[in-house]
Amino acid sequence: MKIKKAVFPAAGLGTRFLPATKALPKEMLALVDKPLIQYVVEEAVASDIPHIIIVTGRGKNAIEDHFDVSYELEKTLEKRGKTQMLSKVRAISDMIDVCYVRQKEALGLGHAILQVRHLIGDEPFAVFLGDDIIDSAVPCMKQMMDAYDRCHGAVLAIQEVEHRDVSSYGIVKVNSSDGRLHHIDDMVEKPSAASAPSNLAIIGRYILPPAIFDILEKTQPDINGEIQLTNGLKQLLREPGVYGYQFEGKRFDAGDKLGFLKATVEFALKNQDLGPAFKKYLSTLDLSIYQ
Numbered sequence: 473m474k475i476k477k478a479v480f481p482a483a484g485l486g487t488r489f490l491p492a493t494k495a496l497p498k499e500m501l502a503l504v505d506k507p508l509i510q511y512v513v514e515e516a517v518a519s520d521i522p523h524i525i526i527v528t529g530r531g532k533n534a535i536e537d538h539f540d541v542s543y544e545l546e547k548t549l550e551k552r553g554k555t556q557m558l559s560k561v562r563a564i565s566d567m568i569d570v571c572y573v574r575q576k577e578a579l580g581l582g583h584a585i586l587q588v589r590h591l592i593g594d595e596p597f598a599v600f601l602g603d604d605i606i607d608s609a610v611p612c613m614k615q616m617m618d619a620y621d622r623c624h625g626a627v628l629a630i631q632e633v634e635h636r637d638v639s640s641y642g643i644v645k646v647n648s649s650d651g652r653l654h655h656i657d658d659m660v661e662k663p664s665a666a667s668a669p670s671n672l673a674i675i676g677r678y679i680l681p682p683a684i685f686d687i688l689e690k691t692q693p694d695i696n697g698e699i700q701l702t703n704g705l706k707q708l709l710r711e712p713g714v715y716g717y718q719f720e721g722k723r724f725d726a727g728d729k730l731g732f733l734k735a736t737v738e739f740a741l742k743n744q745d746l747g748p749a750f751k752k753y754l755s756t757l758d759l760s761i762y763q
């Protein structure tokens with residue numbers, strides 16, 4: 473079955489970026505000149521997924537405004553003859569047909585996904601987390617969709633991480649592999665380095681079967697009152713099976729301050745207009761004066 477719908481949970485509180493995210497959604501933080509959410513939506517579009525569903529919450533109106541037509545701005549740019557900027561702004565609202573669903577309280581990623589049940593129906597769907605920005609020749613989700621055609625189970629993007637970092641991720645245990653596609657027989661949320669079954673971490677891209685909804689409905693909230701997706705995923709291990717796809721590309725953890733800075737530096741260096749001048753500036757820095 474073809475993946476036709478992409479879900480973007482964007483209703484989290486973004487506490488790691490406070491106070492920047494007190495009034496501004498984390499998903500609207502700009503990586504060079506585009507908000508994070510635009511990068512992930514562009515990945516879905518480049519993967520030929522036609523329907524975009526964004527899960528928003530309180531204080532997230534800027535996301536809706538971003539993908540809307542901005543009539544006054546377009547008129548002003550037109551009057552001033554700023555045609556290049558005008559086409560960039562228009563391209564955003566032309567790019568997608570988007571549907572918004574509200575998560576009234578931030579009760580976890582699993583709960584956010586449950587909110588789209590009525591829009592998905594009985595078909596597999598893709599989930600993108602805006603925290604993970606993946607720079608790759610072939611869009612990460614496209615790679616995963618090709619893998620899905622081979623295995624027809626749930627497919628999770630996975631990546632090797634440093635052993636000392638495993639406690640920040642969901643970590644998978646693999647029992648067989650076919651190239652980059654691995655069959656998963658267990659997963660552990662945030663294990664210690666000593667108890668982790670591998671250093672393969674789950675990254676924010678998923679292809680999920682509709683069976684996940686019944687499972688999440690029955691999943692008990694954790695001690696913080698949140699419904700975790702990983703707990704639901706475990707119940708798919710047997711049927712229809714869960715696979716990890718080790719994607720090709722470089723992933724940035726833009727939901728974390730250091731990861732966001734790394735992404736900013738690398739995307740700025742790769743930027744056609746900005747790159748050469750930024751590279752020159754970086755080379756003038758005397759790093760020894762910093763602690």
Ligand code: UTP
Nearest residue numbers: 481482483484485486487488578579580581584
């Ligand atoms: P995170 O775990 O990064 O949480 O959520 P967060 O609230 O965004 O950020 P921090 O950790 O407080 O800084 C992972 C993804 O799940 C979404 C977030 O928007 C993010 O894309 N999410 C999380 C929801 O949509 N709803 C929730 O209740 C929780």
